[in-house]
Amino acid sequence: MTTQTIPVRKFDAVIVGAGGSGLRAAIQLSEAGLKTAVLSKVFPTRSHTVAAQGGVSASLGNSEEDHWHWHMYDTVKGSDWLGDQDAIEYMCRMAPEVVVELEHFGMPFDRTDEGKIYQRPFGGHMSNFGEKPVRRACAAADRTGHAMLHALYQRNVRANTQFFVEWMALDLIRDQTGQVLGVIALEMETGDVVAFHAKATVFACGGAGRIFYSSTNAFINTGDGLGMAARAGIALEDMEFWQFHPTGVAGAGVLITEGVRGEGGILRNSTNERFMERYAPNAKDLASRDVVSRAMVTEINEGRGCGPNKDFVLLDITHLDPATIMKRLPGIREISIQFAGIDPIKAPIPVVPTCHYQMGGVPTNYKGQVVGDDHSPVPGFYAAGEVACASVHGANRLGTNSLLDLLVFGKSSGDTVIADIRAGKIGLQPLPDDFADRTLARLNRLDHQTGGSDVSETRLELQRTMQKHCGVFRFKDMLVEGVAKILDIEKAVAVTQIKDKSKVWNTARVEALELDNLIEVAKATMVSAEARKESRGAHVRDDAPDTPANPNGRDDVNWHKHTLWHRDGNRLSYKPVIMKPLSVETIALKTRSY
Amino acid sequence: MEDREKLNRLRWRCTRRAMLEMDLLLGEFLETIYPTLDPAQANAFVALADREDLELWPLINGSQQCTDPIEAEVVALLRNVRVK
Numbered sequence: 001m002t003t004q005t006i007p008v009r010k011f012d013a014v015i016v017g018a019g020g021s022g023l024r025a026a027i028q029l030s031e032a033g034l035k036t037a038v039l040s041k042v043f044p045t046r047s048h049t050v051a052a053q054g055g056v057s058a059s060l061g062n063s064e065e066d067h068w069h070w071h072m073y074d075t076v077k078g079s080d081w082l083g084d085q086d087a088i089e090y091m092c093r094m095a096p097e098v099v100v101e102l103e104h105f106g107m108p109f110d111r112t113d114e115g116k117i118y119q120r121p122f123g124g125h126m127s128n129f130g131e132k133p134v135r136r137a138c139a140a141a142d143r144t145g146h147a148m149l150h151a152l153y154q155r156n157v158r159a160n161t162q163f164f165v166e167w168m169a170l171d172l173i174r175d176q177t178g179q180v181l182g183v184i185a186l187e188m189e190t191g192d193v194v195a196f197h198a199k200a201t202v203f204a205c206g207g208a209g210r211i212f213y214s215s216t217n218a219f220i221n222t223g224d225g226l227g228m229a230a231r232a233g234i235a236l237e238d239m240e241f242w243q244f245h246p247t248g249v250a251g252a253g254v255l256i257t258e259g260v261r262g263e264g265g266i267l268r269n270s271t272n273e274r275f276m277e278r279y280a281p282n283a284k285d286l287a288s289r290d291v292v293s294r295a296m297v298t299e300i301n302e303g304r305g306c307g308p309n310k311d312f313v314l315l316d317i318t319h320l321d322p323a324t325i326m327k328r329l330p331g332i333r334e335i336s337i338q339f340a341g342i343d344p345i346k347a348p349i350p351v352v353p354t355c356h357y358q359m360g361g362v363p364t365n366y367k368g369q370v371v372g373d374d375h376s377p378v379p380g381f382y383a384a385g386e387v388a389c390a391s392v393h394g395a396n397r398l399g400t401n402s403l404l405d406l407l408v409f410g411k412s413s414g415d416t417v418i419a420d421i422r423a424g425k426i427g428l429q430p431l432p433d434d435f436a437d438r439t440l441a442r443l444n445r446l447d448h449q450t451g452g453s454d455v456s457e458t459r460l461e462l463q464r465t466m467q468k469h470c471g472v473f474r475f476k477d478m479l480v481e482g483v484a485k486i487l488d489i490e491k492a493v494a495v496t497q498i499k500d501k502s503k504v505w506n507t508a509r510v511e512a513l514e515l516d517n518l519i520e521v522a523k524a525t526m527v528s529a530e531a532r533k534e535s536r537g538a539h540v541r542d543d544a545p546d547t548p549a550n551p552n553g554r555d556d557v558n559w560h561k562h563t564l565w566h567r568d569g570n571r572l573s574y575k576p577v578i579m580k581p582l583s584v585e586t587i588a589l590k591t592r593s594y
Numbered sequence: 595m596e597d598r599e600k601l602n603r604l605r606w607r608c609t610r611r612a613m614l615e616m617d618l619l620l621g622e623f624l625e626t627i628y629p630t631l632d633p634a635q636a637n638a639f640v641a642l643a644d645r646e647d648l649e650l651w652p653l654i655n656g657s658q659q660c661t662d663p664i665e666a667e668v669v670a671l672l673r674n675v676r677v678k
Contacts, residue, residue: 050612219617220610334655341676505602
């Protein structure tokens with residue numbers, strides 16, 4: 001196959017990803033009468049949005065007084081002042097509107113006795129600029145993400161959105177001026193490679209949590225959008241910031257909820273010591289997520305980890321009455337048996353801090369336009385959700401803002417596409433003669449590689465390197481060494497070899513192509529983290545400790561700026577944080593404490 | 595469709611799911627137990643793998659019961675999977 005023989009399909013808009021943000025963007029586009037294609041590696045309602053259980057935040061004030069400005073304050077503070085305040089204001093102001101809209105799409109929110117959307121408290125949600133907790137999270141039991149996807153999917157069916165299911169997007173198409181003209185994609189069922197030529201391309205393809213060995217993310221989260229953007233010359237923003245959860249099952253990554261420690265669970269090291277007493281004498285095992293995670297990593301790094309490789313600690317509930325475990329924590333017992341091979345009534349559960357959410361991504365503005373280094377839009381290119389960095393989460397995401405991000409920026413990106421097409425800013429520009437050459441060369445290389453590296457072994461090495469060198473608690477020497485190691489792994493990724501050369505349902509090929517994306521994210525993360533010589537939000541360095549001059553290790557003089565990682569030359573540049581909101585006063589820098 | 599193609603399609607649908615728990619469980623089941631199933635059980639597994647994670651999880655953790663006896667056999671096997 002050559003670029004000249006690739007089938008070309010034409011659309012007004014092509015959306016990559018059919019999770020919450022992709023489906024929300026598609027509704028705007030299809031309902032506006034635009035011919036819209038949505039590509040997804042899986043059936044839409046199997047997207048990872050399903051795993052979001054907690055809720056979606058909006059200052060509806062259904063249970064008590066609330067205001068979007070308070071939500072904005074909480075989000076800026078949560079971001080450790082790295083979030084862009086125009087985007088944060090936009091998201092928090094739009095929240096009530098998009099949540100009510102979702103209700104009208106058929107979302108089965110929990111209700112109050114009066115029939116309003118029920119709202120519950122959530123960590124970090126406060127009224128009156130950090131004064132006291134407020135009920136702001138809207139949920140559909142513990143199935144909020146699942147219910148949201150179903151409501152959005154049904155609406156898309158009504159709007160005649162065209163879905164391409166079990167298709168993997170491989171690369172962006174750009175012309176000489178930099179305008180994005182669509183994507184090249186692979187249909188798994190046939191092995192066919194097809195160009196989707198479109199006026200607008202929207203990335204809504206989620207995060208890349210699988211770069212870490214221990215991750216709560218489903219296998220699907222391989223950073224495909226980030227890889228494609230990086231290969232097309234788009235810089236990735238703030239990739240050093242990843243949110244970790246302290247207690248994932250060692251090896252598997254499956255989450256063990258905080259509720260286990262709430263019921264009396266104790267963390268122990270290899271000497272059976274309750275080590276949290278040393279790190280947080282009052283809160284002990286119930287200290288905040290970041291404090292517990294750092295303590296766990298310190299124990300492991302100082303040789304007090306458990307198991308043959310001393311690489312996990314233990315979560316012990318054996319002292320609890322078995323009847324209490326059976327009654328209060330039945331699901332956790334089941335998870336421990338299936339994923340750790342341990343009945344927690346009889347033995348403690350091996351746990352490690354586990355990657356949960358990606359704050360960085362493809363740089364966008366609050367309109368959902370992908371932007372270059374100078375904040376100017378890349379024509380024809382839009383993004384929303386975890387793949388994008390608007391930046392509303394900054395250095396650390398506030399709970400329930402991920403589902404809100406999907407709705408607000410899914411919608412705004414759709415609206416901006418419509419406006420840009422109607423204003424004649426983007427159109428169906430001709431494809432360059434060589435538009436698929438690099439993609440075809442990549443596929444051709446994979447088909448003919450001999451003496452190369454094994455895909456799953458290389459992926460595992462990448463994941464272990466990220467976990468060890470760039471995990472929840474970071475050390476200068478480990479990061480420097482990590483950069484060298486990840487560049488070595490890149491060489492192995494460049495020569496991956498697959499035995500199966502068939503076309504139809506060749507999952508080995510797809511996994512090799514996913515690895516091409518993981519390596520870009522791993523490089524961006526490691527290089528950005530090594531360079532940022534401060535602690536901020538989820539990026540915590542041992543050599544940037546809490547001091548009177550730099551509380552929490554944060555250094556605003558030198559590091560209050562966004563990182564941009566460029567694949568070309570593996571280099572970094574920086575751009576200022578947008579501190580000016582759209583209509584209110586700037587929320588001025590201050591120390592983040594709860 | 596050839597057997598290899600059918601198996602690969604099933605592998606994709608077992609290991610690219612919404613929830614990590616299901617990727618791990620169904621992936622492990624496919625490699626270790628699926629090859630030992632009789633044809634009726636194998637068909638029941640394919641049908642189970644086509645269901646959504648939040649429909650399947652309650653069957654596996656026992657909070658809901660299967661109505662079909664063959665499906666119940668397969669779910670019992672799934673429940674016994676220990677992810678390595």
